[in-house]
Amino acid sequence: MTHPRDHPQRVVLNDEVHARPTEAFVAPLRLSYLALLSDGTNREQEWQQICELVQRYNVAPPAPEAIHYSVDLGPFRLKWERHTEFTRYTFIQTGAEQDPFAMPAIANVPKEWVSDLPGEVMVAAHAGLLRGTNAPANYDEIGKQMFAGNPLVGSAVAGGAATALTDFRIHDDGFSRLLLYDLSMTPRQAGRIVQRLLEIDTYRIMALLALPIARDLSPFLAQGEQELNRVTTQLAAASEEDEPVLLDRLTQLAGEIGRRDSDSRHRFSAAAAYYELVQRRIADLREDRIEGLQTFNEFTERRLAPAMNTCEAVGRRQQALSQQVAQATQLLSTRVELTRERQNQAVLESMNRRAMLQLRLQQTVEGLSIAAITYYIVGLVNYAAKAINVAGVRHDTDLVTGISIPVVAVLVAVGVRRARKMLASPTD
Secondary structure (H helix, E strand, O other): OOOOOOOOOOOHHHHHOOOOOOOOOOEEEEEEEEEEEEEOOHHHHHHHHHHHHHOOOOHHHHOOOOOEEEEEOOEEEEEEEEEEOEEEEEEEEEEOOOOOOOOEEEEEEEEHHOOOOOOOEEEEEEEEEEOOOOOOHHHHHHHHHHOOOOEEEEEEEEEHOOEEEEEEOOOOOOOEEEEEEOOOOOOHHHHHHHHHHHHHHHHHHHHOOOOHHHHHHHHHHHHHHHHHHHHHEEEEEEOOOOHHHHHHHHHHHHHHOOOOOOOHHHHHHHHHHHHHHHHHHHHHHEOOOOOOEEOHHHHHHHHHHHHHHHHHHHHHHHHHHHHHHHHHHHHHHHHHHHHHHHHHHHHHHHHHHHHHHHHHHHHHHHHHHHHHHHHHHHHHHHHHHHHHHHOOOHHHHHHHHHHHHHHHHHHHHHHHHHHHHHHOOOOO
């Protein structure tokens, strides 16, 4: 069959739903799980670590661009998954003693290889999948034997096809523990349930990364709110000289809020997304209560929900403070702008008055200049008239001098004005 040309991403997008396939688990089975925080800068090192491990067992390594990889290495099975913020390593070994935590699956992995894994551990867990029976279980005894006597959290899952137990605590070996009793699950169903349980723990911890940030932000937000209140109170009675100082304080506060918002916004958004994933994974378990035990839903809602509510409240508080500071800054900027406009208007009026005074002074000087020039020219005319009279051309010297005065004055005035226009006109 033929069809039009494929979109370049068609196959990639279609295969996305098949990415990270679920493993098929058959009891008894032991599993060790690591979730390491990774910022994306060490992805090359992660891939090289996987290649180094599988080459020890003469197995082909994953492609450099791979984001998930599953392989049977003989002594154990490895599943590697790369996510946006963390990378997961799952080590699986079939068979289990009565206590699956006595010899965990990771004990078969080279220790130096495990210690060299890039990233920081967020979740480390041992899990055991055992065959269960329909006989009533003694959960107090199970807690003493496998969970150091800690209170258990658990429920019947998958519609009663299995029983899941944990204490959500980190034990002396640095790993938490998860126990799953298989009553009637299929292998794929068992793999999905184990994966869901591990994801609940992983996403729970990843969501809680936002809580320390929220706690650190709370004192700053309280100080910011107080500073904003002080500025707005002073603004009501501020003089023009105080406005630039208040504007500078608001600008500094806005800058600090913006910096902290930029640092925390991603973390709060990620926490909300992780929390939603936790809730979805718990819903996928299809829990039924076991008398005397907290269910996974009850435990997370009691412990995780308040933390997420705190992060959400701090995020909203930060946004509200940012908006209030922006509004106060805009209001004060408008007030400063109006003040500057009044000052500019006053300066222009002062300049206008000075220009008028200068014009009047110039006119006065110009008049005096015309009178002075006229006086000197008329004096020259008088000398010339006397010289002509002495030369023999008889005339009335005083009359000639008097007649020359208005003529000279007009000519000088016209000349001065023409010179002023020439000086005032733009040059090429």
